Amino acid sequence: MGVIHPDITKAQTLPSNFYHDEEIYRQLITKFHTEWSFIGMESTISNGTVLPVLIGDIPMLMTKENGIIRCVSNVCTHRGMILCDEQQQTSTITCPYHGRTFSLCGKMKQMPKFDQVDNFPSESDNLPHANVVNWHGLIFASLDLEASFEDYFSAIEDRMSFVDFEKLDRQEKMAREHEISANWMLYVDNYLEGFHIPYVHKGLNSVIDYKNYETEIFAGAVLQVGYAVNGEECFDIPQWHQDSGKSIAAYYWWIFPNLMLNFYPWGLSINVVIPQGVNSTKVIYHGLVSDSKKFGKGAGGDLDTVEYEDQWIVESCQKGMRSVLYNRGRYSPTMERGVHHFHRLLTD
Ligand code: FES
Ligand SMILES: [Fe+2]
Structure with missing residues (x-):
């Protein structure tokens, strides 16, 4: 049995030293080399x-x-x-x-x-x-x-086949770089669950339908689908697509180990999570717009606010990981399947 039990109902989360031990940090970073x-x-x-x-x-x-x-x-x-x-x-x-x-x-x-x-x-x-x-x-x-790229990207290629990538235009004014005092895995953990949205992101919570938030697991990726509440901006999905007729506000893709592709009706935002040490991470953002009329609305509206709310969380958790009174927690089987999958990919 690995560090993380394959059955989420029995599993415990990553031991806290994974987030601050230099040797574990060094071992895990070698996973990046062949991905x-x-x-x-x-x-x-x-x-x-x-x-x-x-x-x-x-x-x-x-x-x-x-x-x-x-x-x-x-x-x-x-x-x-x-x-x-x-x-x-x-x-x-x-x-x-x-x-x-x-x-x-x-x-x-x-x-x-x-x-x-x-x-x-x-x-x-x-x-x-x-x-x-x-x-x-x-x-x-x-x-x-x-390394085969097709295996790696086929799930995204299929699901996002209705997106016109040619139209995506990178906006220099949307580029950001953030230095965060936390381990890179805490940033990924936090990204991989929508569980915290009502508690941490009040603004975002008002435009997405929390009850219908979905998490789908793929071999080297996790997809979270955010649905729009009535009347909020959503994708216009063609009839031939599996998601046709659904009011989807955002597709949040995480690709192992450190890439996030966030598709919104206005375009795409990208987060690249760069480990810089056990408790230091740089996050690089790019924004690519395909439909400027929709920009700034819906789930992909106020991205900076959501980002700062998340950074506060992960920096605080980094302090928590150092406490001798904390080691491991448990996962919500409905809300934390993405986090569980990430921890299994890391430790397998
Ligand atoms: S020329 Fe590059 S190290 Fe000497
Ligand atoms: Fe968040």
């Missing part, structure tokens, strides 16, 4: 761009050259210097330490004072690269070069 990490958007990267990104805790660079987007290691193959700390426009990546240069595809081009070095350059002097997929303009990378 798919969202690293950016096609629309924000032009040819000749070099942009630092992360796959879990691994420093990487997203690059674009001749229209091809790649993801290569951000660590110099000489003595391990980080090559690039901020976005650059360039045709060559130059190490700031001893001047080794690389092309944007990661090939080592030049190295000063290395003329007499035997068998140089060899393959290991090039920057290792990740597997990259462009899904409707969203760029994903994995260190597993064999």
